[in-house]
Amino acid sequence: MSSGAPPEGAAPKSWTVALRERAVAALPPEKLLADEQPSYVSSWIYVFGVLSLASLGVIIASGMILALKGPGWWHFTGVGHFFNSVHLWSVELFFFVMVIHLWGKYLMAAWRGGRVRTWVTGAVAFLVAIPCTLTGYVSQQNFDAQWISTQAKDSMNAAGVGSFFNLTNFGQMYSYHVLLLPLAVVGLVVAHVLLVRKHGVVPPFELPGPAPEPVASNRPAVDAEASS
């Protein structure tokens, strides 16, 4: 009998149960939605992570309103132009706070302690957000779209990407902008946040010199799960 077979008389574990058990073991609810955090998390730099998430939320909400009314709406209505402006400025804010968040995490060497995947997912999310924005610019149906698409096409063509990522094809770019690339960004951000919840925020560097007495924990010991 193979070692993986269920005990005699026991029902075989379904895929659903196995997935649930694995998910709960990796990220129990009290860790996913924690109501406490390490005492060292006490700086304004930590705010920029959640501000990035909030900006992404506003980008998606304003983008959904623009998508509901169609790509031409915002050009000839005041309300539409307002929502386009909200969309634009939430993107600018998103990149602004995300860059500060990234620098903060770099200066904290936030990949220590088995958090490399957290850094990688965050960095790739930032990178995927760039073509997401580019496709937005070329989907605007105005002079910016004409100029940016005719200029940026040369880079895409030089890389051989132009055959399936044609910046002068409005229909294709609009599909990338409202579905494919946002899906990728959101997926990466979700993975990034789950990894943050799983491994926690990186502790401070130990200062040079003799190690100080550790501060006693005020909660039961947690399992050491931070392997990447």
Next chain:
Amino acid sequence: MKRRERRARENEAARQWNGGYRPYDLVREFAIATGVVLVLTVVLAIVFSSPDDPPSTIKQWSRSDPVDFVTTAVSELDGSSTTAGYGPPYNHNGEGQQIWFVHLQKWLGVSHPIDTAKDFVLAPLSAITGQPALPGAVSAYRSAGAKQQAAWTTAYGSALGKATVAAGDSISIPAGSYGPLATMMPSLLSFAQGGGLDGALLTSRQFYQTDYTKPLLFMADGGVLASRAKAQHLLGTQWGMMNETGSYPGQVWLWLYTFWYQIKPFSTSPNADILVLAVMGVLTLAFVLVPLLPGISDLPRRIPIYKLIWRDHYRSL
């Protein structure tokens, strides 16, 4: 202690926090952050709005600068325009860009075939009705040999240097041996000025259209887009890749990408795009793999900004 050992020890020490915890409301923090971002974006939207310069059209271009329009059309006809000699993915008339022995542009082939003479000039002219002399002129041009065609287009192209704009935005050129072009080009100009060419270049195999490749490439071969872009500081030499119309921040996150185009050898290379992409590819990979790069990953320990970030923690020790 060796650097590798120190890194391993630091890495291990950071796996788990055994110190104190304090109460924290994750959902409340996210709600407040969303509120702050929402207020900020609404205020920015109300105060600064967003740019929306109307697009150029071929109709508008052919009316405002008919000489440039006809000059561009002749270059499409004789194969001297940028698009005509571009190479993949539009045609086989150029090699495309390369880096060392890597010819990605050529290898990926022609996916959006464009014959500029046929698609931008001859086919639209063939669709025009009500001009008895035009079908004969188009037929004469098509059936002429390459040498004869070149003689006509060269003569017409040279004459355009002395062209003047006449009444009704038509153009007047000195008399010469232009063959059928003397009939074709005024007809194309008139068709474009009536808005016909905008539609003709969009028409493909089906009713619904979303692909603007042909009209955009045609306009990009002329001066209409570039002159507007220059006035708006959007040219490549003006860091234009990251700018947008008006005084808006644009895609500032592309500053490093745009930077390479401003310096040699990129600014003068015919393979600038692929070279810049290669440099950015390496830098991008390094950015993603920062945690694994010796030196770069050690820097945060050497820069004392972490002491500022965790000052409350260090004070409490």
